[in-house]
Structure formats: structure tokens, C-alpha cells
Amino acid sequence: MTALVFLDPDFPAGRVADAATAQLSVLDQGVTRGDGIFESALYTDGIVRKIDAHLARLRVSASTCDLLVPHEEAWRAAIATAVAAFDAATPAEEAVVKLVATRGTEGTGHGTSWVMVSPAPELGRRQRQSGISVIFLDRGYDSRVAERAPWLLMGAKTLSYAVNMAALRHAKKLGADDVIFTSSDGIVLEGPTSTVLIAHRDGDTKRLITPTLETGILPGTTQGAIFSAAREAGWELGYGPLTPENLLDAEGVWLVSSVRLLTPVNSIDGTAIARDGQLHAELTAMVDAIQ
Template sequence: MTWRFCLMIEPAASDAVLSDFADTFTVVDPAAPALSVGELSTQRGDGIFESIGVIDGHAQEVTAHLERLVHSARLCDLPEPNVAQWRQAVARAAAQCGRGESVIKLILSRGVEHGPTPTAWVTAATAPDNTRVRVEGVRVVTLDRGFDSAAPERAPWLLMGAKTLSYAVNMAAIREAKRRDADDAVFVSSDGIVLEGPTSSVILRHGDRFTTPAPGAGILHGTTQLSVFAFLGQQGLRAEYEAVLAPNLVMADAAWLVSSVRLAVPIVSVDGAGIPLDADLTARLNAYLLSPRD
């Protein structure tokens, strides 16, 4: 990944009304030191983030990502982001991205320990080449996430619905999948409900009906999943939220992991059992996801 741009942000109050937030931005060398050793994002993973796909300099699904950033901030008791300020920061970063695919990351940390304000920054980098997995698909294994589907409501301090910087478990799940000779994982609750991938949402097809696990129960509402459902609706297909039982994964006529950078990646096996690969629909999904969307 080649880093192209880094913009430090002096967070503005959520109700600050400005037409131009340029004075709150500082461009820094992405290869230079920029964070204090007391920064809680690095010490404790105490913060939130978003990853926004960029196609030929156009940032995708910006509104949905900013809405989720605000939602995560509320769950984590962080100051509410000023959406207009962050939107201008995204535009500045996108302008530094050339042709092809890039990724913009938004980070909001609790800041320096005992410090007065949060720390915020935006980066832009070249995205990995995901062409092969979009065509060939991935093998996944199901992994128990270690809690039942009612746990997030019973224990909101687990922050299951927030996109936090604490991604050690997610990365450990992907490493475990590779140890099991797979490419990725799908989390399942201890009572057998499908949740999501470590870095993706899950979508299943049964005939002409498409489903994704209902938001809640610790499932992050996927911005790319929303775009896929919008596309399916335009095609006159049913796309619905529902609780998905783990055995339904291998019974699907097709399935995908979807995310902002990899886009729509077909699942070709679950725990060693094969799933049909719908190459035509996958290609149409990715053509749509690669088109400009706000």
C-alpha cells in the first residue's frame, strides 16, 4: 500500500457552521511522525474509523460512511463529528488520489491520555489489487464470536455496533481462517446466528431473494451492503434483512462478502462445503460498485 496523503484535523464542534474548514486542517508527510506516544489510539485502540473506497478520485458512499462515523462516536462516548468538516476533509484527500482504486481512512481517537481534545486525521493510499478475489472468490470458515445474539443488547459496553480501532480480534480471526486453509472468516454467534466477516458484510442468494443478517446482535451496518441492496432493488429483486442461521450459509445458491475496498467477493466454500459461484451477477455487482456513488 502506497501512502499518498495525510491530513490532521482539529475537530470542530458538531454544531459549528462554517462554509470552509480549511483552517482546521494541517497536511503532514504520511511518512513522518505525527502522533504523541501518549496517543490512546495506539496505546488502547480507543477510537473509531471508517475506510472509504475511492474510484478514479471519486470517494464512494461518503454520506453513509459519515453517518456511521457519527453513530460509532455516540456509542463510544466520543465528541460527535462535524459532518461538514469531515466531508471537506474527505474531498481534500480524494483530490490527492489519481486514477484507479484508492482508500481513504477517517480516524477519530480519544486523543492523548488526559489531554483536552480528541485526535483526528484522514489518510489516502493506493488500494490493494482485489481483481483476482472478485473473480475467483474466497473460501471461508465459520468462527464462534464467543457471545450469543442477545449479548450486544444485554451488554452495550461491548461496542459491537461501533467501528472501533480495536481490530485485534478481527485480524486474529483472519489468521485463524488461514491456519484452517481458508481465505477469510464469517463470525457466528454462540447460538448459531450468522453475523459478519471480520472486515465485511455477508449477503446470501436463495433463488431471486437476497438476504443479509439483520443489523443489531453486534453486526456493523455495512455501507457497501446498502449499495448492493440498492442495486438489487433497481433490478426488481427482493433484498431483505433477517436472522440467518449458520446452516443456511452452505444452502445458499450464491453468497458474497462485501466491503468498501474489496467490493463484492463471492464465497466459494464454507467450512469446506462448496457454494455455487454466480460469475455473471458478481461481475454486474462489481461494475455497479465501481461506478460513482455518493
């Protein structure tokens, strides 16, 4: 079901392991402190999509966390081994390739790194079609925190995701599917596992807007790929700040991520969001073409 490959200097192509048995020390700081980083990429049609962007972001996360991680070549080799093992065992139309690097067991001086490949969750695939209901939730931070407090690790994709998961549980208790975080000063940030995208149409002009990275959000690899494609297709591009009102006034709002891809937002806090079918179709075509 899950293919697992550890990065290991003794195994240049990665060390294949059995994900169904215990493989990790309880003393690993990845679990005792949530002290590590990760990436989730989509594997489909024999390709791990946006692998360069994921490896680049992993490198930024590592740098932000003062974490030594293996070189790109070791990641690429382990990914190749993992997807081959996955294909041999459980071929699936879509799979998630997860890269994880922790600070390792305290005192050992070296981290633990691995690649896992599992079938993509059904729910995310369904939501691309059905769309989702979301709620705004306060992330507690103001929109200028990232520049003044680098120790908060804003913009790094760490394993410390307890708050992100709690926000999703909170949304589900209220009958919603997902969350868009806002800053304490009322600026739109990101979803717990996604980037926010909004679109406007003004005559022949199509505009795509995403929150500015200065708010401390994670730079979305899928948002980046969509923006590149949209620019080539003649769209205007914009970077927030965005307010909740900007989302309610848009011709389309989406949550985008590497695995769920482009998920249209049907409503926010119970208010219906416009859904321009043509804009959605154009963006979907761009997402489907991402390599």
C-alpha cells in the first residue's frame, strides 16, 4: 500500500523498507518535537510533478530550520526507487510522494530522511469536482509577523502541523470541508494544507490573485506553476494583500495544493461564492498540464 525508502549513505539508490512495520525510533525528534520538514508531491502518469519546485522548497524549509538534509541527488534517487516499488506493488492512477526529513535522534548528530508513496486520498479527488465549503479562521498571527520573528519558522513546511489539523477538525465540526486562515489584522493567509487563489474577469481581461508571501504563508508550488501558465496565457497576475471581502467579491475562489490540485470553493462561512465556469475550465487545463 505504501512504498517506503530511507535515504541512507550506504544505499545510493535509497534503502527500501517495509512501511507496514515499525521503522522509526521513538527518540527521533521528528516525533518527540515535530522537528522536521516535509513535502507532498503528486505522482501520476509516471511523473512526479513539480519535483524541482518541491526539492527547492524542501531546501528552503531546511535552511529556515537549520536542518541538514541529504543532497538533491539522494532525494531523486530515493524517489525513483520508491515510485518503482509502489508501481510494482499497488499501481494507482494518482499517488502522493511524501518527502520527510527530521532532526533525527537527539545526540546522534544526523537526521532521518525518507520517501513514502501511497495512493492519493479519494476525498481530495472528489472535491475537485464537487467543490468545498470553507470557513475563515483566525491564525492568531498578524500579517507582519514573518519579517520580525524568523524563529516562528513562517514559510517553512515543518512537521509541526497540530494546529493545521485542529483547524480542519474545527471546520468539520461546523459542517464545513476546509479552512482559510486570516491574520489577526484581517488579511487572508492560506489554507491549512493549501494556497488560496482568486480570479476576476473584466471584459476580456482575466486576473489571478494570491496572497502575498510577506504575510508569512508557505510559497505554493502549485500556485507558482499555475501563475506561470496563466502568465503565458495572457492573464494578469496579482499578489495580495487580500481581505475576506475580496474573496466574497471574486468570480472564483480556489484552494490549490500539489495533491488535491485545483479545488473550487463553493461557499465561505455560508455565503455562496461565484463560480465562473470558463475561468475554472481554463485553470483546470493549466493544472492538468503541470509537469
